[in-house]
Amino acid sequence: MSNPFLSSEEYDERAHALYNEARYDEALQLLREGLAVYPTAVELHVGAGYARLAREEFAWARRSFDEALTLDPEHEDALAGLGEVLLKFGQVEAGMQAFERTIALGYDDDVDLMLQIGRTLFREGYVETCLQYFEHAVEHADDSAEAVSCIGYAQHRLGNDVEATIALRRALTIDPEYAEARVYLANLLYDAGDLDGALREFEKTTPEDHWDELGIWRLMELKKSVYRLNDDDGELKPWEARLGELEGEPDDIDELLADVEQAMLDRETEGNPSPAGPLETLGTLLTGLASQQQAAEQSEVASTDVLMADSDTHRVVMRDGSSFEGSWDEIVQALRDARDAGRPLHEYMAIEARLFYGATGINIASHAPEAFIRGGAAAGMLRIVR
Structure with missing residues (x-):
């Protein structure tokens, strides 16, 4: 039941707090109550659009953003949300135009907005385009470790590892405590064969800084090799405990x-x-x-x-339209062979999950092929046909 004593701003603030806690159903319910009282409140329509997006109700999200833009055609957050929905529907040109409209209106100095649009484009596979928005963010906030590191993530996905390393080191110069960039850089150095450099970076992190298993396995491997630690050495116990937390209970x-x-x-x-x-x-x-x-x-x-x-088989379709069919294991093997042939399967999944998390902040399970694919589908990396 709506509360007539709340202002539209209070409805928006409370819903935003619920959204930040991933309580999307409650946020949407509160926004509906607010809209019943304040049907022309643009921010409430925008909030409903993002709550719908989080619930993957894309058609309803588009309606909310359209209603917001009818009330305020230049609302930057509504334009960003509409652009994301349009990409979900495959209307790429229209989606890009919505994003570009924010630049034309002069919102390129809104660092958070530029990072949001850049991450959306990254998730949908438009990496070269996302780099432009990350660069806008850095142009107006060159002291933002988050913005600079996003350039590093995008450069890495484009195969420009030298540029990626430079960006990540710059981010850590700005903020030495920015653990996300530190872990990413350590893994990048490991992939490049600079094991000494990777260990130096890994040792500046704590177990709680890691949100995927790959970096922890690599750190433990390097420690055991360099310091000749036994498997049961006490120095490894905190890292093993973190692995247990990330892997969760077996299903x-x-x-x-x-x-x-x-x-x-x-x-x-x-x-x-x-x-x-x-x-x-x-x-x-x-x-x-x-x-x-x-x-x-x-x-x-x-x-x-x-x-x-x-004979049980599955089929997934990637963002670029390519499809893969087979068992969960066979599909992941095909994905690995198409992108990174020769790498162990568990390592490939962990690397892809780390890349996706680094650019989007979304965690994808990497301990098993089925969990990896289903997590990727939920995060928008791919679509499961059957």
Whole structure:
């Protein structure tokens, strides 16, 4: 029920606080209440648009932004939101025009707005264009470590690692405590083969500075190699604890795969002959587990179920229109081969998750192919067709 004693500004402030806490449903409900009292309040329409965006209700988000722009055609936040929605709908030219309109209106000195638009373009795959907005932000706030580091992330995605390294070092000169850039730089140096430099940067971070597993694994590897630490050395304990926090509790699929792996290890320990290759062995074990679960059913039904399981495939479509089909593992392998052939699969997922987080602030799981793909879909990296 609406509260007539709240002003439109108070509705907006309270909804904004809920939005920042990722309580999008509550924020939207509050904004609806506000709009019932103040139907011409532009900020409430804009807030509703962003809440809808967060809930992936793109058609409704577009309606909210259109209503805001009807009331105020030059509202910069509404233009930025509309541009993002239009990109979601594949209306690239119109989306770019909405973004460019903010520049034409003189909002290029709004650092937060430029970073927001730049990150949107980065997420949607328009990296060269996003760089222009990051540069606008730096032009008007050359002491912003956040803005400078965004240039580094974009340059890295464009393959310009020298420029990326320069930008990240500059960001850390501005703010030596900016952990996000520090972790990114350390991983960049590791990829470039500068292990000494990578370790120096990693050692300036704390476990809480890391939001993906890749950097922690690399730091632990380098520490054990350089300082000859044992696996159970106390110096590694805080990092192992952080790994546990990031990986979270195993789900049903993780537990099933762990059971399969244990069964394979048990067979090897018992010395049973295993002439088949790893894939055939895994398939046999999975079939055996399925058969045990369906022992009470008729043989013909059980066989049909196994065949269906074996033929279960998925299909994903990337932002550039390319598509990949197969099991979750096969899809991620194909993505890896198309971008970074030869790198271990778990490392590829961790690197991509780190790149995406560095530019957008959105975390994507990287501990398993299915979690990686589903997380990427939720974050807008790709679309799952089936």
